Amino acid sequence: MSSVMSFWPSVYERIRSGEKTIEFRRVFPKENNFAYMYVTKPVKAIKGIIYFGEKHTLSELKVIYKNNSNMLVQIENNPDSYRFGVDIIGFKEIEPITLEELRKNIPDFVAPQSYLLLENNPLLADFIEKKV
16 A cells, blocks of 8 residues: 655655654554655655555654664654654655646645545546656
């Protein structure tokens, strides 16, 4: 299963550079192996693909990284509402698909606040796959 997930530009850059290795979320789709990365304003475009490994609860991550103070700080600095961390195992930059282009080709397209499941949006899935 795949999705379109929204990211702030600063988070996108940290993932792109390899600095960020875990994606923290309140809710994470089941069996989501990768996501197209929608970068919020001022960018407003799908700009990359992020590949995921294992999903963990934050308490599991605290045990896994108990001897890594840098990772523990990242885990602790998340809002209380965040429940999961998913390993980022890959990233690919793609030719941007702008919000304008998405709205022009996908009726009633609204940029995701968190994520959109592509299995529920076949027109969007087909459009992105053709562009990528």
